[in-house]
Amino acid sequence: MTLETLLHAWSASPCAKNFSNAVYRTARCSLLFGVAYAATVLVSGYGIRRDAPTLTHDQVIAAVNVEKHRFGLDDKTIRVTFTGPDTIKASAGLRFDGTYEITLSPDNCILPLVRHEMYHIGAGHCDDAHKRALNSDDHIVPMLRYLFINEPQAILYSSLADKL
Ligand SMILES: [Zn+2]
Numbered sequence: 001m002t003l004e005t006l007l008h009a010w011s012a013s014p015c016a017k018n019f020s021n022a023v024y025r026t027a028r029c030s031l032l033f034g035v036a037y038a039a040t041v042l043v044s045g046y047g048i049r050r051d052a053p054t055l056t057h058d059q060v061i062a063a064v065n066v067e068k069h070r071f072g073l074d075d076k077t078i079r080v081t082f083t084g085p086d087t088i089k090a091s092a093g094l095r096f097d098g099t100y101e102i103t104l105s106p107d108n109c110i111l112p113l114v115r116h117e118m119y120h121i122g123a124g125h126c127d128d129a130h131k132r133a134l135n136s137d138d139h140i141v142p143m144l145r146y147l148f149i150n151e152p153q154a155i156l157y158s159s160l161a162d163k164l
Pocket residue numbers: 116120151154
């Protein structure tokens with residue numbers, strides 16, 4: 001048996017077909033994750049102005065109320081949870097009782113991040129994520145959508161809110 005016939009036999013076998021499909025799928029996934037990872041680094045590193053003054057809890061709540069009005073969310077309940085100093089967190093989400101929650105750690109109590117999280121709520125990003133988490137098995141498309149559509153919009157709003 002020559003090398004050529006051996007390779008031919010291997011490439012025609014079901015095992016080779018599964019192997020190449022697995023390699024293709026893995027390569028495709030790692031490419032997507034590589035792009036997503038690069039986007040995350042860029043977005044989190046350069047997107048938000050970090051030199052804004054730290055707000056008191058009362059100032060954060062006042063800023064949330066201003067943004068609520070801007071987004072036409074006056075009838076919605078948005079709770080603000082302040083975490084302890086040992087965490088680094090800034091997030092917005094929809095709770096199962098239909099209210100929204102913004103969670104901020106002390107270093108993240110700044111106006112650009114309040115506006116950023118409020119944009120996610122105002123634009124319905126939290127609602128979509130909530131539905132997708134319940135209805136979808138596909139994690140890649142929602143992740144790409146978050147990184148390349150939702151997150152850049154929220155970053156732009158946090159930077160441009162004063163000019164809008
Ligand atoms: Zn965000």
